[in-house]
Amino acid sequence: MNSPLNLGDLITRACNREPESIAIEADDCVISRADLFEQAQIVKAILLAAGASASEPVHVRVSNLPSDFSAVLGIWLAGCVAVPIHRTTPLSACEAIRKKTNARFQLDITDSSAAGESLLTSLCADAPAFRSQLDGAAFVLFTSGSTGSPKGVIIGHHAFAMKLMAIDAMTHFKPRERTLLVLNITFVFGIWMSLLTLISGGTLVITKKLGSAELVDRLQEHPIDRVGVVPTMLRGILALVTQGHDMKPCACLRQIFTGGEQLSELLADQVEAAFPNADLINIYGLTETLSCDFFQLSNFRRIKPFALGLPASGVSYRIVDELDLPVKPGQQGELQIRSPYLMAGYLDDLDLTVAAHSDGFFKTGDLAFINSEGDVQFRGRQKEIIVRGGNKVTPMEIEQAVIMFPGITTAMATGIEDDMLGEKIHVLIVPSIPSSVDFERLQDFLMGKLEKYKVPDVFYTAECLPLGRTGKADRRELKMMIAGGLLIPAAIKQIGRTVA
Template sequence: MTTGALTGDPKGGVAPQSTRVANLAHFLTRAARRLGGEVGLVWGEAEWSWAEIDARASAMAAALRDRYGVSKGDRILVQSQNCNQMFESMFACFRLGAVWVPTNFRQTPDEVAYLARASGATGMICNATFPDHAAACRAACPDLGFVVAIGAAAFGEDYDALVAAHRGVAVANATVDRDDPCWFFFTSGTTGRPKAAVLTHGQMSFVATNHLCDLMPGTGPRDASLVVAPLSHGAGVHQLTQVAAGAKTILMPTERFDIAAAWRLVEEWRVTNMFTVPTILKMLVEHPAAAEYDHSSLRHVIYAGAPMYRADQKRALETLGPVIVQYFGLGEVTGNITVLPAHEHSADDAAARIGSCGYERTGMAISIQDEAGAELGPNETGEICVTGPAVFAGYYDNPDANAKAFRNGWFRTGDLGHLDAEGYLSITGRASDMYISGGSNVYPREIEEKILTHPKISEVAVLGVPDPVWGEVGIAVCVTVAGENVGEAELGAFLDGKMSRYKLPRRFVFVDEMPKSAYGKITKKLVRQALEERGLLDGERAA
């Protein structure tokens, strides 16, 4: 994609312009120049200065280029839990103009092999703890020319040994244009196999700037960010932003999410911001360690990936103070659609915009559209569509998905919602989550919000299932607060009168733990699968 010559008055003397932009690796170059001796990354007991991170990223870039022939546009698959090498690999790929292709490290070998094949990966960086993944990728991808191992492993040369061997080799940041790909961001979707959303250097430069502007203004070298989610997805975007600002990154010491350790690190490093999802934020604020460690340094606790239940918002505000920031977005728009800043969160229902995920991010525009693409008015529910510089270039090698995802210049999110008269967005749910009962549309999100106002309910997911009379009815899958018990009759009576009767769930199912994705999100697909595996939907099929 290129813009060609500028349009306008041909007599104005405006020459055609290149679309060249700064390589994203320049964020690291700049931090190393300005802050070379200062700590840029912490993992466990180890610390790396900005100069050391830059030198290691250059050494790996040199190894990829000189030993394996990696060049601009090549895709490098990365299978690893969070570690310093994964953090560095992002910039090593960017520096060469290659494409960083991180996986969800919790996926199976066959699932990762599919990602390798779908991305056209020519090389792989794989943690030594995943030999089966490396083998599966080699078997599935004849073009996979090499595998580098993070740690000692028989399947590839050691990452740190390669860094040591190429230390000091000069690698300049490759020349890139705005639309050159830098990152294949795999989106899980609600159905079908993951798709590779193509993120570009120009797009991600805008996103980093926008994150700093809208989500965490004032962030700079005196700040520290704690990583509590995998760097392969939203947390990676957040950490790229920290590098752009010169703020240090603190990785959790192990892949297991240890809440007490997280709060200890907040106190030790005076952490000022973190990116998380509502379920993880809920766990953080409900843990006793939240009261045992000093978290007064926190200024921006950013949550995204799903709307946050009102009861959980209040608990977070009570525990942390006015520091929580919400944004809404998808991988295809790198989370860059709306923001609800800290000063617009309130524990007072009268002052809060309950159910809203905020207003449009700077430089972005939202349109609520009907099925034909016509724009709807305030408070009318339709599909949330978005345009602006944060929208991705498209799905890699997937013209059918691209044709469905874009319409008249708008990216179709697949989420349903409405804008109020002041432009604040409320999400009703995924289009795929909506069900029709007795001819009326039912949006599970509003039912879930009502159920969560019951003091004994901690988490809930509402699904539509077939019904011979009404077409579809709802099943509410609930997790109770620890030590509490509640029955179907009690919940049904609690909801009676709070919503139209056709919206009331037909059944309530209680589970000890809600199925969640690798990123801590409750997804309806996983909940439905869990119910099917336990035979809890058999009665609905029989009906």
């Protein structure tokens, strides 16, 4: 049997193969692979001198600095487990994570040339007890649960390394290619893009936080081969086009990865028109499944725009009802995923880990169905279902109908409590031109697209969708904005007509 793969070993080999090649390029420095490995060795020595033990969780503060990568690599070389926490995370959230991990050490390296014990902070005096579930773990990534309590997702070295190989088989990262890192490396999307770039011999290009205009300028003025963004960022770029921003060709850009939200057909077409030389690759996956379970490649999407795409090698799936029994084609149910690349479990929470699985499949909590062509179509989150007058409605179905109306860029639907109906359907729309929506015409249009009970009850308008902490459009934020009176209805449906 082959030995388990280790991400630290894979990066070390890449460093040894071409030590003088550029691993990371930042605004104010360039880090060779030799530099990256040397700095990681310093981190390793500091941890071992402090008494860090094998498989011990170590907090590491990150914000996409070059030194963040040497810190993570150093943690792995010391045999420890990296727990990345963004430098802007509030103290209360940091403490909640510390209570979950029982970590005694925290690394925070803001100057890549710094060295010494001052890089390491003591969080508590006692070493955490050995946890067998952390044996062979690379990361503990914290995600918010439906209750708001953070869940620690344990990601193993071997599983993640194998998933990177499966991703590369679909996307073909090459040596010397340059990946512009926009996504945070506290999230699995940003992490896998960074690791795969470094392991394949490419260069990570990192810069200060980019707005839409700065991102476009960077892509146009520097040799960048690929970038990963969430759809919100893509919408921001396209807004520049409507405002007359000069969209010069990005000759080097060959791949745009996006994920984390549903990618509409309209948005995909607009992005491809703005970046004709690049392949737009939409991915589906969760932190617990190590991301990238389905790939909607450009050629696939042009033929089947509503399908999730092709599953990664080794990934299988099923769609089941509330009893975990398979549903018939065309029938909606929960999408569940089985692969060799699943998480090792939730940290110190066996009950939650067991509840998240069924017969070896991970329960995604996402709704989907198999269409007439045998492809998976995504319908949104189970917990986001709107129950209006006893009828179950998925927000995505409403959103897809709304954005078909001329003059609407994007939309977000949610259910808001109502004494009579249980919930009413509220929709926030982003018009291409402010104050340009004829709501009576919109309602008539939707009556021809949706069953009557699915036609929204209340409309709002805004310049953009509300965002969560990951930079993705966030339905919970919309609910809070409506509940807090931060949005004023632009139109309310009444019997037979819509009042604006």
